[in-house]
Amino acid sequence: MKEQIKKFDDLFPDGIFAISHPENTPKVKVRALHNYCKERGITPAELSQNEMEQFLIK
Template identity: 45%
Template sequence: MDKKLIEDIERFDGGFPDGVYAVPMTSKVKVRSLYEYCKEIGVSPDALNDEEIQRFVERIEKSE
């Protein structure tokens, strides 16, 4: 790797002292079902429209 890239990576990593960056999730995707559906209809996931994709998205309730 070149020196500048290493410096950039080190600077970025310094922003996460414990080494973890997490984003709260509000939904999850049923990947296996999505894959099987795409295989069945002969398309890749990026060819699906929003309505088709939403069939495989499950909303996660936040617990307080």
């Protein structure tokens, strides 16, 4: 098992295990979004479009 993990890790020398997004896709400030929702006792699905805009990086 350890050998399999090592082989898998070696496939990603920079340590990033993610799929990149197209450049025109906005990114989300996840931590800020989480804190905002937690403070208000709501979920991200309950945000208005204007509220959500503040967490997007275009």
